[in-house]
Amino acid sequence: MSYAEILRTARERIDVEKIGIKEIRPRKARTGAFLLEIPGPAGAAQADSLATKLREVLADKDGVRISRPVKTAEIRIRDIEDSVSQQEVASVVAKEGGCNADDIKVGPIKRAPNGLGTVWAKCPLVAAIKVARLRKIRMGWTSTRIELLPDRPLQCYRCLEKGHVRAECRSEIDRTLSCYRCGSHGHRAIECDGSVNCPLCADAGLPSSHRIGGKATTIPRISRNEERMERPGRMTMPNRLLQANLNHARVAQDLILQTMAERDCGLAVISEPYRVPVNHPHWMGDKLGSVAITWRQTRESLPCTPIEAGEGYVAVKWGDMRIIGTYISPSFDVSRFEERLELLEACLGRLAGGPIILAGDFNAKSPLWGPARIDVKGRLLEEWATAVGLCCLNQGGANTLTHSDHLYIEIAKRAQTRPQRWSLKQLDEDILEAAVLAGLWTTTGAEKDLDGRAAETQSMLVRACDMAMPRATQRPKKAMYWWSDSIATLRHAAMRARRRMKRARRGQSDPEEIEAREARINANEAVNSVVQEIQALDLRVAPQKSEAIFFHGGKRGRLPKIELAVAGVSIPVKTSIKYLGLVIDSRWNFQEHFRQLTPRLERMAMSLSGLLPNVGGPGGKVRGLFNNVVQSMVLYAAPVWAEEARKGKVIQRILHASQRRLATRMIRAYRTISFAAATTLAGVPPLELVADMHAEVFDSVREVRSRERITQVPAKEINLIKHRARLKLINSWREWLTKSGHTGVDIVNAIRPRLQEWVDARGGISFHVAQISPDIAPSDFHLFRSMAHGLADRRFHSYEEAQKWIDSWIASKDMSFFRRGIHVLPERWEKVVSSDGQYFK
Secondary structure: OOHHHHHHHHHHHOOHHHHOOOOOEEEEOOOOOEEEEOOOOOHHHHHHHHHHHHHHHOOOOOOOOOOOOOOEEEEEEEEEOOOOOHHHHHHHHHHHHOOOHHHOEEOOOEEOOOOOEEEEEEEEHHHHHHHHHHOEEEEOOEEEEEEEOOOOOOEOOOOOOEOOOHHHOOOOOOOOOEOOOOOOEOOOHHHOOOOOOOHHHHHOOOOOOOOOOOOOOOOOOOOOOOOOOOOOOOOOHHHEEEEEEOOOOHHHHHHHHHHHHHHOOOEEEEEOOOOOOOOOOOEEEOOOOOEEEEEOOOOOOOOEEEEEEEOOEEEEEEOOEEEEEEEOOOOOOHHHHHHHHHHHHHHHHHOOOOOEEEEEEOOOOOOOOOOOOOOHHHHHHHHHHHHHOOOOOOOOOOOOOOOOOOOOEEEEOOOOOOOOOEOHHHOOHHHHHHHHHHHOOOOOOOOOOHHHHHHHHHHHHHHHHHHHOOEOOOOOOOOOOOOOHHHHHHHHHHHHHHHHHHHHOOOOOOHHHHHHHHHHHHHHHHHHHHHHHHHHOOOOOOHHHOOEEOOOOOOOOOOOOOEEEEOOEEEEEEOEEEEOOEEEEOOOOOHHHHHHHHHHHHHHHHHHHHHOOOOOOOOHHHHHHHHHHHHHHHOOOHHHHHHHHHHOHHHHHHHHHHHHHHHHHHHOOOOOOOHHHHHHHHOOOOHHHHHHHHHHHHHHHHHHHHHHOOOOOOHHHHHHHHHHHHHHHHHHHHHHHHOOOOOOHHHHHHHHHHHHHHHHOOOOOOHHHHOOOOOOOOHHHHHOHHHHOOOOOOOOHHHHHOHHHHHHHHHOOOOOHHHHOHHHOHHHHHHHHHOOOOOOO
């Protein structure tokens, strides 16, 4: 008996509307069975009722089996005592799981070594989960343990392979009668006494000392080319556009641009825009400024090209479509309305030859797009659209009249899909007729409109065709007459080698990568040549002590991962190396050298803070000695980095920070003193200027050696060169102090005219004398803040504001020249300079 006869009989005797079934969807199961799906929340109960009716109607039909398919799961029950039977196991599980005992399959009870039984059972998934949560249930005299088994992989019982079922099997080997334990024919696994052997693994040349289908079976699945269902085209940004009337509102125009970005829309047709940007690459407006089109330019967007603009309309080419935006004012009478339609008709004629979308605001009323009534302009627009071959995009009763400047009309064009085709050679007419009869069993879609009923009928026919025959695949191209299997084998090998080569060279096709690789090869060749020359002189190379650096210009970027081979040892290429105590970086700016030197200088300055206190401690000569020691550390290899220090602001900041702390210790000054004031009072020039002096001495001595062709320059000549360089240093220092921006201007201006005498003076100044600098806050003011009228501690306050404190302090000291300022008493200043520090005592 065919499926079509069964469905025809069922339709004559069963009224599905009385059961409450509104829709039936036929489907073909993987096993080849005919399924009837009933959607909806009450589908399960309705399916049970339909199954009962079908059993009653088809009870006298031989070969017809009606079942209610449910998702099942497997459980294992342990510790069963001898008096429990299979029927009792099924009844207990059905009672605890809340299902029918007929839906439960129970296997034979097997006895364990402890005398208790173990049984396998298969029941509905809901019941299995409910029973497994109990963990233990009572059967007979004992409590049994329940275990939920994992899902089994899909397996074919014809070839015993995984991944498909018997109805889809294409294997040439039939293992239907094979024993699951030994793989032989003629008996079952429960009766087998032979050695364990898996025929699947044995045929594949793999270890086969295990059962078929167990975890040890590692045979890969045979791939099946399943029929691919046609999927509707996905909405992408290039195929979506917006349409809106902004009523000349600036905020509304900003909002639609943001909405385009949020919704991934590629284009927008705007009526009554606020403003159309002039000469903008992504905007185009009409001649009246009443309508405009804007588009987004991203990597995924479709190309957009302006075509033309007229009075009240604008046209662009967007991908393969022509988009026309228009606006007709509501103040136009019928004659002017018709004139505008004639302009649009002429534009449509010029753009013929591809898909066209006409969007905008016509200010006409019609039930097709909004109002329930129609006016004269709406009737004219309907007639005109029909005449020029345009159709309205509205679906059913969708209203596109929004009366809002922020509620947009979104138009989406689906990607064109391949037409649906089926293989008629494999058509099963019985299944096709049965599927159509099942689909027409109910009156689905009667309450829908014409478009809805047409769509429902189309879906039903597609499902029927999918059940009756497979989808047609792309027809293979005919091979050339000279093509052969040997050529195909060679082509396959060549393509495989090409793919391996491309994978090996992946990421190495960049021009900079190629240049870096060539540079590495050349460098390795040069290093090998040097190593060979060294070994030819009976010398040995120490590759563990070798270092490599990558020099480059001002460009920033990551360091290429390059290693050089030195005597078989890989040497990584770094951005800096330390050579003879000098850190050389990849740009020759020596910033890394001073970054590494800074912690040492900081530690030295902290140590000197304890050795050289402000009050008491060593005198000026000892403090100058400490400064010279630290300065010699900083000025190591000064001729090499002097030029970079003179130009580099980063190096100068590092040097000034360390030098200011040392100078503060020398002159016993307060910690807020500026760099210019501290170094001037200490008589120490900035280190970058001192480095220039050393570089000039080095260059001059080398020039004398090359000019006179001597190896040792006389001491007298060297002293003369140093004297000239020192005079140049003082002049450079004086020019540096003249520059604006230095704090402590008063003390600097007082010393600058006599800078040479101040530097050549021997001795030092005391802590209290150092506080006279207007750049410093004296310590006594911090101890006796009440004397300063509560003034805040900041620069210049003791010199300019705390007059009471200054007057009382100077009155107690025999230093009247400070009241008028040392910079206005040259004769007193002469005594200070010539006293070699004794004047302050």
